[in-house]
Structures are given as C-alpha cells and as structure tokens.
Amino acid sequence: MDTTSNLEEAVEVLQQLGLKEYEARCFVGLSRLHSGTAKQLSEMTEVPRTRVYDAIRMLEAQGLVEIQHSSPQQFRAVPLEEATETLRDQYDARVERLHDALETVEIVDTDDESSVQQVWAMTGQDAIENRTNDLIREATDEIVLVVGDESLLTEDLIDTLNEVGNGVDLLIGALTETIQDRIRVAVPEATTFISGLEWLHGENATVDETAIGRLLLVDRSTILVSSIMPTTREERAVFGEGFGNGLVVIARRLMAQGLLTVRDPKQ
Template identity: 75%
Template sequence: MDTPENVAEAIEVLQQLGLKEYEARCFVGLARLNTGTAKKLSELTEVPRTRVYDAIRILEAQGLVEIPHSSPQQFRAVPLEEATETLRDQYEERVERLHDALDTVDVVDDGDEEPVQQIWAMTGRDAIENRTDQLIEKATNEIVLVIGHASLLTEDLVETLNEVDDEHDLIIGTLTEPLQDQVQAAVPDATTFVSGLEWLHGEHTTEDDTAIGRLLLIDRSTILVSSIMPDTKREQAIFGEGFRNGLVVIARRLMAQGLIPARDPQ
C-alpha cells in the first residue's frame, strides 16, 4: 500500500544505506513511476528540478537508475529485486572495507594493568545477538542460556546453538514449558529445563514491567544479561567477564535454579 509512512520509511532506509536525501527521494519517486521526466519527478518528490539531474546522475552511476534515449529525457528505476541486491552488495562491500581497515589499526597500549572487574553496557537487539553468537562460538567448556522471551529464539541463534561442539555442555533454560518444547525441537542436542527463577516470571508481572530477555553464562566466567524495555521493546544488556567478577558469581548461583543436580554450577 502506497502511504506517506511507507514512502518516508523507504527514504529513511536509503539514507541509512548511504544515499543523500535528494537521491533517496528521487529513487523512491521513480520506484512509484514507470518512467518520469525531471519535471514530473520534481513535482512528486519536492526535489528542486535542477537537483533532480544531479541525483539521477549519481543514482545511474550506482546502477540504480536507467536513462533511456528519449526526448524529452526520461528516467526509470531498475527493478526492485535488482536494486535491493545492488544496495546489499554495496553495503556489504563497505562493511568489509571497514573491517579490513580497523583490523590493521594499531592498538594503543596505555600500559595500565587490566582490572579484574569488567562490566559493560550494550543496547540494541542486533548488537546483543551478535555478542551472544560470538560468546557461544568462543566457549570451550560450558554454555548456559536462559531465554526469557520466544522472540529471542531467532533463526541465527538456533543456527549458532546447533553448531556448538558436541564436547561442550549446552544447557538452555526457559521460563515456560511451551518455550522449552520449542527450544528442544529447535536445538535437539541441548539439555533444556524450565528455570526455577520465579522472580523472572512472577505472578504480578505486567506489560509495563521490564522483561528479562536473555541470561548467558559461558564457561562459568563470562556473563551477558539483557532486559527488554516495556515502552520501546528495545533490548539492553550488561556484559561481564572474569572468574572473580561478582556479577558472574551471583549469576552462576541464580542460573543454577532449575538445573538437574549433575549440572548445578555449585
């Protein structure tokens, strides 16, 4: 459905992918037209006519717009599937360039001794899920994960969990039996349990309360705990490491609630 909200969102996403505002407006405008002249595109997008030509020239160079030989001159966007694939390739190329550049940057060592206690804050589901995947992949012995909400059992997480080495202990807790069944079906090699942490899902919990997202304990020395904010549904987390870290010590004891005795981190 062609709505102002959809148009605005498309323009915003294109800008996030690297296009300037006029370029994004012109591309979205052409996506709504079979073909369009500079005059018609300017009227539809509210981009000054003189700036339309500049934007179209850049979009053509990026492979997003075609300019047929016609008089008066007209423009058209490439097919949507082709455009999205082109933008995806460009985005991934930029990410690879960023990785390669940062990977060669020298680390500045200030000479200070690294503290034992380390607790860091993180925000955003993508970042937290990426950190979760990295911690699981780096585990050498034991992975204990408590999932607080079914929405966090994503395809990427399931794939990461199913790639855990058979020699590792993979233990996954949930807050409800239905979610436990879902986890067991998705990750059949894991030991699953319904968490005994009653305070995570108490009787008086409401939609206005902050919900527990995930609790992850790696090798009994690294912990990640996230919560989901009730108003924005945005996930926030804290991450700590170090066997002597007080947060890890507490988490080991709390997460043991509901584990079978043989798996209890005592």
C-alpha cells in the first residue's frame, strides 16, 4: 500500500472513530509535520484555511493537537502513541455509554411465534467470534467445536476455551493432524479429535467453493455454523437453538462423526 493510500485509510479510520473529515485530514497532515501553520496545513491537506482553525480547535479539545500561540500560530499533533490511546479511551467510553443506555431499554415481547425453529444469520468475523465466545462461556454441560479454517483459531478464542470450567466437557475437532497438534498445545484441557467431516476441508475443492469456517454445538441445544466466502474471505454464519430446532438436530448428527461413541453429542 503506497503513502497516499495509507493517508486516505488513516483519514477514513479517524472518521469512523468520530472525527469529522476536516478534523481527520488536519490531524493526518500534522502527523507528517513536526509543527505547521494554518497556511501550511491547508496547502498540504486541501482543507480551506478558514476551516483549519475550526478543525484544530476541535482536535485540541480532544487532546489530539497542541497549539503554540505565536504569530503565526503553530500546531502539532501529540505523539502517535498518546493519540491512539486517547482515541481508544474515547471509543471505549462511547461503547460503554451505548451499553448502559441500551441495557435499560424495556424489551417489547410480541410473542407472536415460537423460537424453536428460528435460524438467524450474521456476518463478519468479529461479530461471529464474539457470539462464539459468548456461547462457550454460557455452556453448562458440553461444548463441541469443529475448526474448519485454522485462521479462526484466534488468541481470543483460545483464551475463551481455556477459561471453560471443569464441569463442562470440551471437545475440539480438527480437520488435519497439524491443526489438532496446535489445539492440543493451545488448549491442553480439551479432548481433541480428527473430524470425520472430510467435506469440510475443501482440500480437493476449487477456489470458487465456499468453505466451512467453524461448527459449534453447545449443550446439545445451540448451534452456530459459519462459512468462508471464497473471494472475499468474509465469514458468514447461521445460528439456532432449541432441542427441536431442525438445524440443531442435523448438526448434532453431523458433528457426531469423529467423536467417541460415549461422548457422542447426539446421545
């Protein structure tokens, strides 16, 4: 990625973190200078000079820019480590406010249909991993996880698996012995197995075929199945719960392949 692309990406990310476009462009511009005047900054960023002052005031208020009241005024960005920590704190504070606000919202239950046969779809590896981790933490009896794509065996997932309580059976399936060996080292308390679901592997599949990412069965009643899109590598998943849910019933039988009979989740 060239310098121009990096700069534009930085501007885009700053806007996603809550800065307005001119503020983001001014901050990125200052990050390239030891210090600069409004004129220099305007020429570098193509932000109108009169708007530079407004943007700088907002950046200063957020602790991202320092001002030297000389003639002309000089501006400089705070050190990168300090700026990223400040932005992280602000982002975390916003997320916490959102959580607190929505946590108190009253749930309106229409109760117009049973959840037994419902299947929900979700997209994005971060969201799917968060749901996976939540389901694992909620388990009270048994967790059966089949890892179909090694890239999904992240440090966060490994940490969550290692936090599973002693009263919960933890079984983790792999598609190859190499992945199984990695799981054994990373999650020593788990019972590992080579999955009998060879069709998950896609070793002989073409690059155009969608691959299974992960299969998770919790307490024999909750299932999450994800797939990896062949071109974008985007992860998508479906999620269902309830002993009578058809997706859960099928998954229990499929995931039984490769497990010891005594620990078969369909029993």
